Amino acid sequence: xxxxxxxxxxxxxxxxxxxxxxxxxxxxxxxxxxxxxxxxxxxxxxxxxxxxxxxxxxxxxxxxxxxxxxxxxxxxxxxxxxxxxxxxxxxxxxxxxxxxxxxxxxxxxxxxxxxxxxxxxxxxxxxxxxxxxxxxxxxxxxxxxxxxxxxxxxxxxxxxxxxxxxxxxxxxxxxxxxxxxxxxxxxxxxxxxxxxxxxxxxxxxxxxxxxxxxxxxxxxxxxxxxxxxxxxxxxxxxxxxxxxxxxxxxxxxxxxxxxxxxxxxxxxxxxxxxxxxxxxxxxxxxxxxxxxxxxxxxxxxxxxxxxxxxxxxxxxxxxxxxxxxxxxxxxxxxxxxxxxxxx
Numbered sequence: 241x242x243x244x245x246x247x248x249x250x251x252x253x254x255x256x257x258x259x260x261x262x263x264x265x266x267x268x269x270x271x272x273x274x275x276x277x278x279x280x281x282x283x284x285x286x287x288x289x290x291x292x293x294x295x296x297x298x299x300x301x302x303x304x305x306x307x308x309x310x311x312x313x314x315x316x317x318x319x320x321x322x323x324x325x326x327x328x329x330x331x332x333x334x335x336x337x338x339x340x341x342x343x344x345x346x347x348x349x350x351x352x353x354x355x356x357x358x359x360x361x362x363x364x365x366x367x368x369x370x371x372x373x374x375x376x377x378x379x380x381x382x383x384x385x386x387x388x389x390x391x392x393x394x395x396x397x398x399x400x401x402x403x404x405x406x407x408x409x410x411x412x413x414x415x416x417x418x419x420x421x422x423x424x425x426x427x428x429x430x431x432x433x434x435x436x437x438x439x440x441x442x443x444x445x446x447x448x449x450x451x452x453x454x455x456x457x458x459x460x461x462x463x464x465x466x467x468x469x470x471x472x473x474x475x476x477x478x479x480x481x482x483x484x485x486x487x488x489x490x491x492x493x494x495x496x497x498x499x500x501x502x503x504x505x506x507x508x509x510x511x512x513x514x515x516x517x518x519x520x521x522x523x524x525x526x527x528x529x530x531x532x533x534x535x536x537x538x539x540x541x542x543x544x545x546x547x548x549x550x551x552x553x554x555x556x557x558x559x560x561x562x563x564x565x566x567x568x569x570x571x572x573x574x575x576x577x578x579x580x581x582x583x
Contacts, residue, residue: 244425247304248432255296255436259452262288271330273453285451287329289401289441290458293433294322300429310422313353314468317345321387321464325457335512339384345464346383350376355472357382361483362558379471386467389493391459392500396520398442398534401454403492403541404462405434410489410545411466414552415473415480423472430465466490481552484561488548492541495569499576519572522579544568 266272266286273285301311324341327333350356356379360369371378394400408430416424439445440452454462470490473480487494496519501511509515523533551561 244304244428247300247425248428250303251296251300251429251432252436254299255292255433258292258295259288259436259440262286262292263450263452269330271326273329273455283449285453287326287453287455287457289437289452289454290322290325290456290461292452293430293437293454293458294318294461296433296436297426297429301425305422305425310420311426313348314426314465317348317353317468318461318464320348321345321460322457325455325460329455329457342384342387342460343380345387346380349383349464349468349471350379353468355379355468356475357471357483358475359483363484363562365559382471383464383467385494385497386470386490387460387463389490389497390463390466391456392497392518393493394454394459395518396524396530396534397451398438399520399537400459400462400493401434401438401441402534402538404466405431405438406538406541406545407466407489408434410549411469411473411480414485414549418478418480419473423469426465427469430462434462463493482558482561484558484565485548485552487565488544488551488561491544491548491565491568492537495572498569499573502573503576517576517580519576522576526579 263286266288267284271287273287275283298315301315305311320341324333324338328338356375358371358375360371362368390400390404393403408427412424412427412431415427437452437454437458440450441454443451470486474483474486481489500515500518503517504511504513504515520530520533520537523536524530528536547564548561550556
C-alpha cells in the first residue's frame with residue numbers, strides 16, 4: 241500500500257490554515273449559521289467547513305499531482321457545487337436553482353467524466369440487471385441523490401462528517417489496490433481533511449466559540465464526491481466492489497433521506513421543507529443526549545459499512561445483501577413511526 245504522505249500533509253496543513261484565516265472573514269460577511277427554532281446551537285457559527293476542506297484538497301492536488309487530466313472534470317464539478325453551496329449558505333437560494341446546478345454537475349460527471357451506472361448487479365438472483373438506455377438518467381439521479389442525502393443528514397455536530405469519514409474509510413479499504421492512483425488520492429485526501437473539520441466541529445480540544453459548520457457547501461461537496469466514487473468503483477470489469485455494496489457503505493445518509501422524503505410526502509409537505517423528525521431529533525426527544533445520539537448513529541453507520549465490507553469480501557449473494565438492506569430500512573421506518581406516535 242503506497243500512502244501519499246506528502247499530499248496528505250499538504251492537505252492537513254492547508255485546511256488548518258484556511259480555518260484560521262476564513263473564520264474571522266466569514267463572521268465579517270455574515271456567512272454564519274444563527275440559532276432558530278430548528279437550530280439550538282449557541283452563537284453564530286461560521287459556515288466554512290466545506291470551503292476549507294475544498295481548499296485543502298485542491299491545493300494538495302495542484303501541488304503534488306503529475307497528471308491532472310483525469311481529475312479536471314471532478315475539480316470543475318466540485319468547484320461548481322461548492323460555489324452554489326456557499327451562495328445557499330449565505331443567501332438561501334431557491335431549491336429549484338440548487339437542483340438545476342446539481343443536475344449540471346451530475347451531467348458533467350456522467351458525460352465528460354464517463355462515470356455512469358451500467359448495471360445494478362444481480363439484485364434479484366442470477367440475472368444481472370443491465371440499464372442500457374436508462375444508464376444516463378439513473379446515473380444523474382444517483383449523483384443528485386448522493387449530493388442531497390448527506391445534506392439531509394447534517395443535523396447535529398459531527399454526524400454528517402463522521403458518517404462520511406466512515407464511508408471514505410470503507411471505500412479506501414475495499415479499493416486501495418484496485419483503482420487508479422488519482423482516484424485513491426482523492427479518497428486519502430478526504431480521509432485527511434474530514435478529521436480536521438470534525439475537530440473544529442465537535443470542538444475536540446478547542447473552545448466551543450471556535451466551532452465551525454460544514455454548511456451546504458460541505459455536505460454537497462462530500463455527497464458529490466462519495467456518489468462519484470461509489471458509481472465509479474462499482475461498475476465495469478475492474479470494479480472494486482459490487483453495486484449492492486454501495487448501499488451499505490452509504491447506508492445512514494440514504495436511509496435517512498428516503499425516510500425523510502417519504503414522511504414529508506405522506507404528510508402532504510414538500511420533501512425539501514425542513515422539519516424536526518429526523519432520527520437524531522427522535523433520539524434526543526427520547527431523552528438521549530446529543531453526544532450519545534451522535535455515538536449511536538455513528539456506530540450504526542460503522543456497523544452498516546462493516547456488514548457491507550464483510551459481504552463483499554466473503555462474496556455473499558447480492559440478492560441476500562439487498563434483501564438484508566431492505567429489511568433494516570423497513571425496521572428503521574417502522575421504529576421511527578412507532579416512537580413518533582408515543583412522544
